[in-house]
Amino acid sequence: MAERGEADFNDILDDWFIESLKTYKDLHVYQLEHPTQVIEWTSGKTVCVAGYSSSKNEIIELQLPLKLFAEENKGLCAERDFKVVHGGFTESPVRCLRHVPGTRCVVTNDGLTSDLQVWTVGGDDSDVIRRTGSVAGRKTRRKKSDSEGGSRIAARHSSQVLHGAQSDDIQLTQLTSGQILYTPEITSSDPLSSLQFVSDDVFLAGCCNGNVYIADTRASASPQLSPAPPGESVLWWTDAAAGASSGSFIRVSSSGLAEISDLRNPGAAVSRAQLSVQSRRCNPGDVTVSWAPALNDCIAVSGFSGLVQIYNTSGWGAELQEVQPLFEHRGHAVSSQSDEGDVFATSQLWHPERPRTLLSAASDGSVHVWDWVDQSDADR
Amino acid sequence: MMCIKQIFSRTHRLKVGQVLGAAFTSSRCFHGEQQVSRESSALPIIHHSRYVCDLPPNHRFPMGKFPRVLHFLIKDQVITEEQVWVPEIASKELLSCVHTEEYLNDFFNGKINEQEQRRTGFPWSEGIVRRCRYETGGTVLAAEVALQRGLACSTAGGTHHAFPSYGSGYCLLNDLAVAAKYLMGVSSHKRKILIVDLDVHQGDGTAFIFKEEPCVFTFSVHCGKNFPLHKQQSDLDISLDDGMEDKEYLSTVETHLPLLLETFRPDLVLYDAGVDPHWEDELGRLRLTDQGLYQRDLYVMKTVVSRGVPVAAVIGGGYSRDDDKLALRHSILHRAATQVWRDCGM
Numbered sequence: 001m002a003e004r005g006e007a008d009f010n011d012i013l014d015d016w017f018i019e020s021l022k023t024y025k026d027l028h029v030y031q032l033e034h035p036t037q038v039i040e041w042t043s044g045k046t047v048c049v050a051g052y053s054s055s056k057n058e059i060i061e062l063q064l065p066l067k068l069f070a071e072e073n074k075g076l077c078a079e080r081d082f083k084v085v086h087g088g089f090t091e092s093p094v095r096c097l098r099h100v101p102g103t104r105c106v107v108t109n110d111g112l113t114s115d116l117q118v119w120t121v122g123g124d125d126s127d128v129i130r131r132t133g134s135v136a137g138r139k140t141r142r143k144k145s146d147s148e149g150g151s152r153i154a155a156r157h158s159s160q161v162l163h164g165a166q167s168d169d170i171q172l173t174q175l176t177s178g179q180i181l182y183t184p185e186i187t188s189s190d191p192l193s194s195l196q197f198v199s200d201d202v203f204l205a206g207c208c209n210g211n212v213y214i215a216d217t218r219a220s221a222s223p224q225l226s227p228a229p230p231g232e233s234v235l236w237w238t239d240a241a242a243g244a245s246s247g248s249f250i251r252v253s254s255s256g257l258a259e260i261s262d263l264r265n266p267g268a269a270v271s272r273a274q275l276s277v278q279s280r281r282c283n284p285g286d287v288t289v290s291w292a293p294a295l296n297d298c299i300a301v302s303g304f305s306g307l308v309q310i311y312n313t314s315g316w317g318a319e320l321q322e323v324q325p326l327f328e329h330r331g332h333a334v335s336s337q338s339d340e341g342d343v344f345a346t347s348q349l350w351h352p353e354r355p356r357t358l359l360s361a362a363s364d365g366s367v368h369v370w371d372w373v374d375q376s377d378a379d380r
Numbered sequence: 381m382m383c384i385k386q387i388f389s390r391t392h393r394l395k396v397g398q399v400l401g402a403a404f405t406s407s408r409c410f411h412g413e414q415q416v417s418r419e420s421s422a423l424p425i426i427h428h429s430r431y432v433c434d435l436p437p438n439h440r441f442p443m444g445k446f447p448r449v450l451h452f453l454i455k456d457q458v459i460t461e462e463q464v465w466v467p468e469i470a471s472k473e474l475l476s477c478v479h480t481e482e483y484l485n486d487f488f489n490g491k492i493n494e495q496e497q498r499r500t501g502f503p504w505s506e507g508i509v510r511r512c513r514y515e516t517g518g519t520v521l522a523a524e525v526a527l528q529r530g531l532a533c534s535t536a537g538g539t540h541h542a543f544p545s546y547g548s549g550y551c552l553l554n555d556l557a558v559a560a561k562y563l564m565g566v567s568s569h570k571r572k573i574l575i576v577d578l579d580v581h582q583g584d585g586t587a588f589i590f591k592e593e594p595c596v597f598t599f600s601v602h603c604g605k606n607f608p609l610h611k612q613q614s615d616l617d618i619s620l621d622d623g624m625e626d627k628e629y630l631s632t633v634e635t636h637l638p639l640l641l642e643t644f645r646p647d648l649v650l651y652d653a654g655v656d657p658h659w660e661d662e663l664g665r666l667r668l669t670d671q672g673l674y675q676r677d678l679y680v681m682k683t684v685v686s687r688g689v690p691v692a693a694v695i696g697g698g699y700s701r702d703d704d705k706l707a708l709r710h711s712i713l714h715r716a717a718t719q720v721w722r723d724c725g726m
Contacts, residue, residue, distance in 0.1 A: 010608070011610045013610075014609055015499055017607050018498065018500070018501045018549055018607070019498055022439075022501065
């Protein structure tokens with residue numbers, strides 16, 4: 001009976017609500033009309049998300065519930081909902097989205113070509129996100145049949161954007177002039193899974209095959225290569241710590257193997273672990289791994305299922321061991337009414353300052369912001 | 381959205397104060413710890429120091445609010461210690477008029493499994509069992525005293541999410557249901573009880589318990605989007621949209637209460653004056669102010685009392701990380717009741 005089904009589902013949601021009172025300091029949920037694969041901070045209280053369907057998609061700037069930030073007087077703030085503050089449309093999917101620091105611009109890539117689209121968010125009392133430019137990707141395809149694949153993007157000061165789809169077509173472009181400022185000397189052509197600045201001038205290029213290049217935009221010397229961990233060829237995702245665990249970078253494979261290395265000695269692995277994830281057939285864009293900016297040694301992982309997991313890596317050793325997550329956000333899995341089978345977490349993002357606050361999105365269009373309680377922490 | 385479940389019949393209405401028959405124990409023998417004749421002719425306040433128990437550190441439930449409600453009422457000279465009646469702990473026998481034997485045994489003996497505990501929001505402990513029994517005893521005593529004096533308020537109560545065989549949403553025993561069932565009696569002249577539940581969460585447990593009972597009318601005004609999402613069917617449910625403010629809220633209550641009193645003709649009203657419709661409440665999604673809560677409580681109690689119907693009030697739900705602020709908000713009920721006591725020359 002349809003009625004009973006709804007009652008049962010409501011029961012599940014009610015159970016989850018009561019449980020969440022204990023497991024979270026704050027939890028706010030929002031439902032997008034279409035799911036997003038990207039979440040990016042555009043200010044201290046706003047994020048940008050965008051759809052990834054094959055046809056028309058929305059790009060939306062969301063303001064987080066202000067209640068989340070009302071530290072002293074939680075109750076005083078009635079604003080407990082997300083709010084759409086700016087919006088725009090794009091004809092293609094959005095597979096990568098980055099905010100250009102110090103500006104009201106975001107840069108996107110559709111996952112199909114290596115070209116970037118530049119957008120301006122609002123301005124002049126407008127609530128529109130409009131297309132204001134583009135950046136051509138470097139095309140080094142030798143064979144026309146090679147698909148370019150999507151570009152990864154990293155943005156830094158002075159409106160400079162680092163982008164590329166493969167390890168041999170990375171370039172640093174000045175957005176305002178279109179001038180290409182730097183290209184690393186990399187000859188191998190590995191599809192990229194991430195590009196990331198770890199300091200003003202040093203960046204990491206994580207490849208899908210597990211290779212990681214470390215380069216300095218000031219130096220003309222070839223970038224350092226940290227080769228992929230040995231083993232069967234799988235997909236790898238990389239993240240470098242810029243905040244709390246600065247100096248480390250982590251690689252996670254599609255079978256849940258995780259390896260941490262030090263930027264100063266990238267050839268060797270410092271520690272490793274087997275994460276508690278269901279390994280599944282992944283696409284390059286499925287998994288997100290990120291270091292906590294304000295919580296030592298912690299990483300967040302999503303994309304293997306509907307869960308977002310937090311791991312504390314401080315206990316990991318050189319010998320491979322199975323590890324359990326410090327915390328699991330079950331919200332997307334529990335509250336999904338998806339008819340198309342299981343729901344998957346598509347992305348997660350740490351708050352830059354609040355140690356345990358994250359945003360997460362899932363394939364059913366849900367977007368959550370949550371501040372979890374560390375159960376092992378008796379005297380907070 | 382309104383649902384009136386049944387058309388109530390006009391049974392013979394019993395006048396307050398009339399001797400009601402052998403089924404009831406002597407009106408002097410309350411479920412109170414001290415059987416002294418009360419010198420105080422002021423508003424009866426029902427309170428027990430054991431309304432509280434220890435909870436794990438950082439537990440979300442604002443247990444600290446219970447003693448603080450009394451503290452502020454005395455400090456602000458709204459009441460004196462002499463007005464305080466102390467309830468007995470609710471016996472298993474008393475509780476069994478609503479709860480199943482099996483649940484009570486498991487509950488008393490700590491046999492509530494992990495999953496069931498999770499749904500209640502409380503880890504089991506002997507302390508929690510004891511405090512829930514005192515709280516229920518308090519509501520029963522409030523109802524008994526109200527029958528004699530016309531008006532009484534507890535400094536706890538309103539655990540309306542408890543079902544006969546399980547607890548839910550910070551409620552382990554249904555105090556309003558136990559009080560209603562007990563005061564209803566078993567004779568051919570059953571009392572009629574109207575439960576007015578203005579907590580922001582639907583009184584789902586109470587609605588379920590009295591679904592088939594014509595002598596108890598359950599009336600709940602709540603926010604549709606608040607817990608529980610799986611709603612039961614009260615005799616009258618008013619489901620409100622998010623964000624409603626004082627004026628519209630009060631108007632909603634004013635639309636329904638007099639009509640219910642007129643048609644159902646209760647012999648006793650049990651009033652759940654939950655403060656979680658307040659805009660500062662962490663869980664509630666409405667926007668009432670302190671003034672709005674005061675006007676609401678004043679309106680409900682005055683309307684009932686001026687028709688000669690006794691009313692027993694409980695504090696209901698409220699959620700805040702600041703126990704003192706929350707306790708002050710709960711004390712609005714007792715301040716309004718004091719005003720009613722004065723205005724109605726009780």
